[in-house]
């Protein structure tokens with residue numbers, strides 16, 4: 408029996424179903440590929456030098472029967488570009504890649520999005536395995552099939568829905584993740600709890616200290632429960648026609664802030680954190696959430712060192728930036744709002760003064 412059969416997995420039941428393996432050792436991916444791909448000869452591992460230094464050897468151990476090439480991409484969001492895509496294509500052709508090549512995306516969300524988009528376009532699509540190594544990638548970006556590169560006009564402008572054949576999640580890769588990167592994943596994971604799992608929110612509250620101390624079994628549960636939320640939502644609405652939009656909770660506010668600050672001085676996780684607080688205040692103003700619940704969210708984010716306010720910003724300018732949000736419909740702002748803890752709604756009813764009030768609650772010195 409292949410060892411993959413013994414691994415914990417959650418199935419994404421989209422048009423093309425695929426498993427998300429949890430606690431899957433890097434060394435055992437090769438065995439799984441043997442069981443799934445009969446005529447596979449060549450593997451391209453797209454990764455970055457930091458991740459490769461830490462984990463390439465372990466992954467390679469299981470791939471000895473295959474011809475393997477590594478393509479390295481420097482770290483950073485700016486690498487999600489058309490230029491890098493073109494360079495990857497040239498390098499892939501040079502090492503004899505063809506329609507029977509399989510891509511392994513080994514890294515965080517940048518590698519997952521870039522390698523995924525490459526896999527979707529190379530020879531009109533070659534198989535992709537996501538091997539996420541950041542918390543954000545494990546709980547969020549590796550699941551759901553969204554792949555993309557950026558364009559000077561904006562983030563993720565060129566992209567596709569291209570589901571991987573499997574997501575292979577080895578929790579031990581998180582051991583080396585710097586805390587700043589952990590925060591980005593925590594913000595998304597707390598977001599998942601607010602959207603659809605009040606039990607996970609309580610878990611964050613009761614296990615906060617163990618999470619901060621990186622207790623392995625607690626992290627395992629945190630990732631698994633968070634993955635369950637994401638899998639459930641993308642399985643119901645793979646192409647974001649409805650329910651999947653709920654995953655944008657906190658992001659309309661967060662993106663406006665990141666854009667205003669030119670992606671400097673605020674990380675994505677920090678932007679989401681402040682965005683969650685702003686959305687909670689707005690929900691409170693609309694009677695969807697109690698003040699005690701808003702305080703509970705702020706307290707939780709605070710415990711993990713995530714910000715709940717920002718100074719030196721102009722709320723009016725931030726409101727204006729939200730007008731450009733691609734989720735808006737015909738001039739109406741579409742906002743995702745929490746309804747208590749563990750439920751979320753899509754609201755088309757938020758007025759500019761209400762949104763401005765929410766910004767005022769999170770911008771210090773106003």
Ligand SMILES: NC(=O)c1ccc[n+]([C@@H]2O[C@H](COP(=O)([O-])OP(=O)(O)OC[C@H]3O[C@@H](n4cnc5c(N)ncnc54)[C@H](O)[C@@H]3O)[C@@H](O)[C@H]2O)c1
Nearest residue numbers: 457482515516517518540541543544548553580583584591
């Ligand atoms: N496709 C989606 O659905 C989706 C969802 C959310 C975010 N995203 C995208 O994800 C990207 C952000 O991803 P991210 O937060 O993973 O950042 P990232 O991919 O930039 O990785 C962050 C840093 O962590 C390092 N790193 C990765 N794994 C490591 C490990 N195990 N140990 C030590 N260092 C490690 C990397 O070298 C990198 O410098 C953004 O481009 C965003 O648009 C996509």
